[in-house]
Amino acid sequence: xxxxxxxxxxxxxxxxxxxxxxxxxxxxxxxxxxxxxxxxxxxxxxxxxxxxxxxxxxxxxxxxxxxxxxxxxxxxxxxxxxxxxxxxxxxxxxxxxxxxxxxxxxxxxxxxxxxxxxxxxxxxxxxxxxxxxxxxxxxxxxxxxxxxxxxxxxxxxxxxxxxxxxxxxxxxxxxxxxxxxxxxxxxxxxxxxxxxxxxxxxxxxxxxxxxx
Amino acid sequence: xxxxxxxxxxxxxxxxxxxxxxxxxxxxxxxxxxxxxxxxxxxxxxxxxxxxxxxxxxxxxxxxxxxxxxxxxxxxxxxxxxxxxxxxxxxxxxxxxxxxxxxxxxxxxxxxx
Numbered sequence: 567x568x569x570x571x572x573x574x575x576x577x578x579x580x581x582x583x584x585x586x587x588x589x590x591x592x593x594x595x596x597x598x599x600x601x602x603x604x605x606x607x608x609x610x611x612x613x614x615x616x617x618x619x620x621x622x623x624x625x626x627x628x629x630x631x632x633x634x635x636x637x638x639x640x641x642x643x644x645x646x647x648x649x650x651x652x653x654x655x656x657x658x659x660x661x662x663x664x665x666x667x668x669x670x671x672x673x674x675x676x677x678x679x680x681x682x683x684x685x686x687x688x689x690x691x692x693x694x695x696x697x698x699x700x701x702x703x704x705x706x707x708x709x710x711x712x713x714x715x716x717x718x719x720x721x722x723x724x725x726x727x728x729x730x731x732x733x734x735x736x737x738x739x740x741x742x743x744x745x746x747x748x749x750x751x752x753x754x755x756x757x758x759x760x761x762x763x764x765x766x767x768x769x770x771x772x773x774x775x776x777x778x
Numbered sequence: 779x780x781x782x783x784x785x786x787x788x789x790x791x792x793x794x795x796x797x798x799x800x801x802x803x804x805x806x807x808x809x810x811x812x813x814x815x816x817x818x819x820x821x822x823x824x825x826x827x828x829x830x831x832x833x834x835x836x837x838x839x840x841x842x843x844x845x846x847x848x849x850x851x852x853x854x855x856x857x858x859x860x861x862x863x864x865x866x867x868x869x870x871x872x873x874x875x876x877x878x879x880x881x882x883x884x885x886x887x888x889x890x891x
Binding site: 600610668669670671673674675676681682685686688689690692693697700701704705714716743744745746748752767769770771772773774775776777778 | 830850862870871880
C-alpha cells in the first residue's frame, strides 16, 4: 500500500471512529460534521480560553448574525498583515475567488531560522488578532456542510466549481493528493487553476507546483 | 497539470522509478517519514523527498492550533493555521526539501532531521 493510500485510510478511519464516538456520547456534533450548524461552531469556538478580544467581538457578532461578514474577516486579516509587517515579514497576499485571503512567503532560499521566525510571528500575530475568525470563515465559504471529512468537502467544492466532473470521487482525490511516491502520477486537473486553489486553500490545502 | 497518454505515463513512470532507485542509493538517511496518529482525534503525516514535500494534519478540533509547512528548494507552502485541517504540499524536483507541522508556534513534527 502506498503512503498516500495508507494516510487517506488512516484519516478516514479515525474520523469515522471520532464521529461515531461524538454521536454515541451525546456530543453536539452530528456524525461526520464539525458542528450541527455554523452558529453552533462559532459558539463552540467562543468558549476557547485563548481567544483574543478582537476575535471574541468578531465571533459574538457572527453568532448573532449566523455568519461571518466578509468585511469583518478582511479587517481581521488586515490586522494580522499589519502585525506581520511590524515583525519584519511581508508575505505575498492573494485574495481568492470566494474572498478568502492567502498569505505565502515569497519564493527564495530561506534558512531554518528564518522560517522559524516567520512561523513564530504568524503564531503570535494570529493568536492576538483573528485566528478563530479566519479558521471559521474559510469553513463558511468552502465547507458549508461543515464536513469533518475534508477530502469529501474538497471534492464537493471542486465539483461545484466545475474543476472536476460529477463522477470524480473522494477516493480519486485521496489517491492524488498528499504524500506521493516518485512513481505516482499527479492531479488529473489543473491544481493551480484559481478555482481549484480557492477550494483547496479555503479547506486547508496549500498545494504548489514548483517551476522546473 | 495535464494528463498524458497511457504510453507517455508508462515511460514517465519507468523513468521516475529508475530515478527513485538512484535516489534511494544516493540519499541514504532521507527516507520518507510516516507518522502514526498522535491522538484519537488527530491524524498527521510528514514526508519529503526529491519530488515532493508534504505535511498534513486533520483533527476534529480542540487539540491546539496547527500549521503545515513544506518546501522543495526555493518553493515554500504554508498551510493555513487551523484547528481542523492544514496541509502543505510542494511538487517538483529539488535535492533540498523538508516538511513540518507546527503546533502553537513550535515545530511539532518534521520529515527530515
